[in-house]
Amino acid sequence: DQQVKQNSPSLSVQEGRISILNCDYTNSMFDYFLWYKKYPAEGPTFLISISSIKDKNEDGRFTVFLNKSAKHLSLHIVPSQPGDSAVYFCAASGAGSSNTGKLIFGQGTTLQVKP
């Protein structure tokens, strides 16, 4: 039972254009959503997060949108740069002390930004 899903395994975008990475979840109890970025042979690194009480969070070129009614979030990268080429993981954390510190990850989307 995969509670966080990234249905697009890969995405290719031209440099300077917008990249949109999507993520769907099933558990309405999640209270934080996060995006991590991973380069080959490295560990994932935190990119941006959003609380479930918000619908948008922006940090420079990166914006995360949350649609709770659709249980969907997306990461927008504008403008995309070749250095953004990486695997992007969507993750969610649950409410309650029993879930504290437990992130549920999607399976990742590989973004390729072409020069």
Next chain:
Amino acid sequence: DTAVSQTPKYLVTQMGNDKSIKCEQNLGHDTMYWYKQDSKKFLKIMFSYNNKELIINETVPNRFSPKSPDKAHLNLHINSLELGDSAVYFCASSQDPGGFAGELFFGEGSRLTVL
């Protein structure tokens, strides 16, 4: 100066052997984790420790035993290795999980191959 470091990065071994992966963090964080990335690329939590105390223990076979000698170290010992244990294992750390917003700092991963 690596924040979260794991050793070894690569490990090839035979079925039935016992092996350990070590993890150390120099961020002063109270909480450490082990995640497993399987062949389908999902990152799944295995264990977390807060200040040497086990707080999350997912449904992991008893052959896996985490050990935290102090809050800067979390080692993973695996007994009687099986083919299905082949995966990349990531160590991570975070600040105290109270009010957890999900930012984990990951190590580079340890790729375990069981033959």
